[in-house]
Amino acid sequence: MKRPPSFGQGGDPDRPVVPPTEGGSAGDDASQFQPFPAETVDHLRAMAEVMITAGYETECIQVFLVARRNALDATMQSLGYEKASIDDVVKMSWEGLESEIGTWIKAFRHILNAGLSAEHDLCVRLFVGRNAGLGRDIFADLARCAMLQMFNFTEAVAMTKRAAEKLFKVLDMYEAIRDGAPVVDGLISTNKAEGGENSSGAEALADLKSELASVRSRLGESAAAIFCDLESSIRADAGKQPVPGGAVHPLTRYLMNYLKYACEYKNTLEQVFREFHRPDAVDSPGHEGESNPFAAQLMEVMELLHGNLEAKSKLYKDLALSSIFLMNNGRYMLQKIRGSPEINAVVGEAWARKRSTDLRQYHKNYQRETWGRVLNVLRDDGGITSELRVSITAVVVPAYRSFLGRFAQHFTAGRQTEKYIKLSADDLEGIIEELFEGSAGSMSRRRN
DSSP states (O other), X not given: OOOOOOTTOOSOTTOOOOOOOSOOOHHHHHHTOOOOOHHHHHHHHHHHHHHHHTTOHHHHHHHHHHHHHHHHHHHHHHTTOOOOOHHHHHHSOHHHHHHHHHHHHHXXXXXXXXXXXXXXXXXXXXXXXXXXXXXXXXXHXXXXXXXXXXXXXXXXXXXXXXXXXXXXXXXXXXXXXXXXXXXXXXXXXXXXHTTOTTSHHHHHHHHHHHHHHHHHHHHHHHHHHHHHHHHHXXXXXXXXXXXXXXXXXXXXXXXXXXXXXXXXXXXXXXXXHHHTOOTTOOOOTTOTTSOOHHHHHHHHHHHHHHHHHHHHHTTOSSHHHHHHHHHHHHHHHHHHHHTOHXXXXXXXXXXXXXXXXXXXXXHHHHHXXXXXXXXXXXXXXOHHHHHHHHHHHHHHHHHHHHHHHHHGGGSOTTHHHHHHOOOOHHHHHHHHXXXXXXXXXXXXXXXX
């Protein structure tokens, strides 16, 4: 599954992308197709000709269509796909629906690329001569019914509540529908080449093409809306408590990984956004002269995230910690961009350079709020050191003079005084004067 964890859920948001496992390509499905045995086809052809000649054409068509629809249903069931009503799909949990979407994609590709080819081959071999036109119409109706049954599922998925984690599965379905368009065009061309241009079969195939375009449009609109909803998710994540220690915010981790995965669908999302271009969208930075609404929308999300983090940094009372928060989150964003060629190609080097400049400014702010104070104390201009000497002398020396005045009378003048009173008030004042010089004399006095 190509998807990150959903908003507000646990799990490791830095986990690697797991490769898709939907199965083989269209060519692989087609290569596994085995024609119906000749004896079986000959027997069925003889039965059909007898029924049609006897005036039971309608009954022949109905029986054949029911049998082939049942066969296609059995094929889908063997691939794990079970028909479900729109109500059932809408009520499914996302975990269940996600699995169903994977099964639907596998079944859809198989039926479109292999199943319908087999049915067309059977109709061409079974209805020949004057009945050839009847065979073309039967196949066209069968193809339309089979595909409409599968389109009901996509309509239901498009009707479910939008959520960020659904984007990648919706895009997988969109790609399957998009890649199926040339197959339908091929069926129409074949029908026309076989002389069925104005038949009921041509109408059925035209309806199928129209339904295919409609379903693709619904899925494209849903994908574009889900991606645009990221803006609302960011604005709603106000947060009242700062992340402890100025660490990378969970929103930053989630969004950067989400955008990284989204850019793996870069070509598809560019196609989706060009088809459903918002009128107020603008060209993205770094793509001058080229309209790229997906890149513009992604850049809008990135700018909103940047603004959100700036606002969250103000939750810290400690300005230094605020700068650390911005540095950690900014560095994480740059690492994700430069570590992913897909997202780096969309964002562009200009944006990365701008964020690098921001990081340097955050670093300067942190340095100013923390180590700048230390550097001011250690600088050699003497301004602060003179101030410290005066303030300490004004407090300590008068107190020492008072102390000597109170206790000097208890000592006998002469040797006893010298024994217990080592420093006079003038000596103490001299020591304080030398305290911040680091001279040998002051250090010697302190040791004594």
